[in-house]
Amino acid sequence: MKILVVDDEQDVKILFEQRFRKEIKNKEIEFVFAFSGEEALSYLNTNSHEAVLILSDINMPGMSGLDLLGQIKSKFNAPPPLVMMITAYGDKENYDTAMKLGADDFLTKPVDFASLKDKLKEIK
Amino acid sequence: MNSQEEQKQSEKIAGLEKKLAELNIEIQTKNRELEIEAALEKVRVKATAMRTSSELAETSSVLFQQLSDLKINVIRTGVGIFDEANDAMEIWLTTVSDSQEVVRILDYVNLHIHPVYENIIPAREKNKPFAVTELAGNQVKQYYQTMSTYLSLPKHQEYNANEYFYSFFFSKGALNVITKQKLTNEECNIMIRFAQLFGLIYTRFLDLQKAEEQANETLKQTSLDRVRGQIASMRSTEDLKKITPLLWAELKSLKVPFFRCGIFLVDEVEEVAHVYLSAPDGHSLAVLKLSFNANSLTSNVIEYWRNNAIYREHWEGKDFINWTQSMYEQGQIDDKEKYQDAASIPEKMDLHFIPFSNGMLYVSDILPLSDEEIEIVRSLADTFSIAYARYEDFIQLEKAKQSIESTLSELKATQSQLIQSEKMASLGELTAGIAHEIQNPLNFVNNFSEVNEELLNEMKDELLKGKIEEAIVIAEDAIENQKKINHHGKRADAIVKGMLQHSRSSSGQKEPTDINALATEYLRLAYHGLRAKDKSFNATMKTEFDESIPTINVIPQDIGRVILNLITNAFYAVDEKKKSANEVYEPTVTVSTKKINDKVEISVTDNGNGIPEQVKEKIFQPFFTTKPTGQGTGLGLSLSYDIVKAHSGELIAETMEGRGSIFTIILPK
Secondary structure, eight states, X not given: OEEEEEOSOTHHHHHHHHHTHHHXXXXXXEEEEESSHHHHHHHHHHSTTTOSEEEEESOOSSSOHHHHHHXXXXXXXXXXXXXXXXXXXXXXXXXXXXXXXXXXXXXXXXXXXXXXXXXXXXXX | OOHHHHHHHHHHHHHHHHHHHHHHHHHHHHHHHXXXXXXXXXXXXXXXXXXXXXXXXXXXXXXXXXXXXXXXXXXXXXXXXXXXXXTEEEEEEEEEXXXXXXXXXXXEEEGGGSHHHHTHHHHHHTTXXXXXXXXXXXXXXXXXXXXXXXXXXXXXXXXXXXXXXXXXXXXXXXXXXXXXXXXXXXXXXXXXXXXXXXXXXXXXXXXXXXXXXXXXXXXXXXXXXXXXXXXXXXXXXXGHHHHHHHHHXXXXXXXXXXSEEEEXXXXXXXXXXXXXXXXXXXOEEXXXXXXXXXXXXXXXXXXXXXXXXXXXXXXXXXXXXXXXXHHHHTTSOSOHHHHHOSSSOOSEEEEEEEEEXXXXXXXXXXXXXXXXXXXXXHHXXXXXXXXXXXXXXXXXXXXXXXXXXXXXXXXXXXXXXXXHHHHXXXXXXXXXXXXXXXXXXXXXXHHHHXXXXXXXXXXHHHHHTTOHHHHHHXXXXXXXXXXXXXXXXXXXXXXXXXXXXXXXXXOOOOEEEOHHHHHXXXXXXXXXXXXXXXXTOOOEEEEEOOTTOOOEEEOHHHHHHHHHHHXXXXXXXXXXXXXXXXXXXXXXXXXXXXXXXXXXXEXXXXXXXXXXXXXXXXXXXXXXXOSOTTTOOSOHHHHHHHHHHHTTOEEEEEEETTTEEEEEEEEEO
């Protein structure tokens, strides 16, 4: 399973790689990282259908996670990838907007990696 | 010799004698004429030499001396000047005072009072050269008895049998002579000539008097102008002290005699008179504070002042002593001799109080001042009113200044509070952004330490299994994570420190600062702050940094606030445009730095709506804001401007309506 992680924090890459090192080692999960909404879109444009799940931060300079969500849900629909939004601001407004745009899940920072792993198992 | 010849001879002798007699008479007449001419000439010379009107008396006395030299016997002489409108005559006599001869009007007599004078009227009407009235016997006695109540006449033990009252006319008056015998025709003619000459003298006298009046008026005006000039140069209440000595100096230059003077300032609120006594040279003799009813003098002065009237009082030496003693006893003065200001107590003095707007000018002399002198003091008093009004204006001004100064310091206090609240407001805007900024590194710290716990457990397992190679690989990961933990811990620390710096009052200390780092820090803070407040907000942030910029000496938290303010404004501007934009619009805020010669430029560029021309002028004014009420303090740009100025820099706004704005901070390196 290929997961695209979108976050403007570079260290997210190392963190995910460490957190999922067993899964990566066992080739259960493959991670791809994009550090902005724009980068994520260009990745999706060239590698469509590869990523099954997109984990995106909302709060990013330039294109925000919500913008990205909207674009993904409108452009990539055969089949549409799952998009989970992650944000530090777990407020209702962000949640409602994300859900309206078609987010499949909504996680708040700090990410609970145990429950994230459970969710990923369900998807598999 | 025959009788015929004798006869002829005697006729000839008789003819010669007659001729001789005629010649004698002619010579006598000519001599007399020469005498008269000489006498007239003496008077004329004296008259021509008259330089001041006061010399009239002297000239008159020369004239009357000539009469006696010409052996015209008179009992008394005088000059009468007609008061045409009232059928009256001023009678002048010459008197000699200590210093100079003065002309005094001795008497003023109605012509109808006695035939001696009444006869003058028809004689003048008929253009006769003179009028004469003869009094005989009892008439003489009656005249002196009757007239003694009206005129200054000599006292008589016995009376002349006859007296002749002559008035020889000139245009404005008459030479009056009184004789025991009727004057001969010749004497009358002489008197007529003298009267004509006196007419000329009198005309000259009037001209001189007029010139002197004009000169005096000029002198007075010059003097008043000097006082006015001094008043005009008054700049503070202190300057009133310079005016008063000048006042006395001018009184002296206008020849007003006085030996003590002062100013009574009336204070109606406290009902006291503040008295500043001085000598004519201006040196202070005493400062008294007298309540309105302190003594009769003060209460009189106050009463007259209320009526805008001049108050006079005559003092004998004992009055002065009593006054001085009472002032001493009341503790108003502590040195009686200093107060006296002279070797001896004045024998007598006349006190004059001349009112002006806020009090009385006081002058005293050994004699009462004349009306003219009082008039001069009054003019000065009027001028002094102006000075005093100015003085009060200055007091008002100084009060106003003080009140403005205290208002200003209150304002300054308020301003510093406002600056603080502006700081706190922008801090509030930033709090959410800062929370986000801290949250991220904290998440990393937590996550990496959790991961490390797992890794260390795994490492322990591997070591227990004796798999040292595996353990080393895990340890290397753990070390990397540890570095990350440390890095993000420091990052959170820096943010908290930055936040504290922002809220703290400026230390005012300049320190070498990396402008690019400062700009980056505040750009992130501003962005996340706005995002925290408005979830829908988003904008592209661009940085164009000139990496060659050296560290420059600035107060970092102050310049940081300026950058923050400019960026926040830029974000606000692009957000506003985004809300109203129909077409595709990419809100972009660019922060760029550039080194130009010895200066460093920091620019914040937005592609918002720009600033309308009429608003542009006001953007740096305190409390000016285009934001809805409650959303902006209107202090951001104003404070920014002040901060940049305090760094000897410039803050420049360039804008194009509909296209965006560029705010540039230019700082010296």
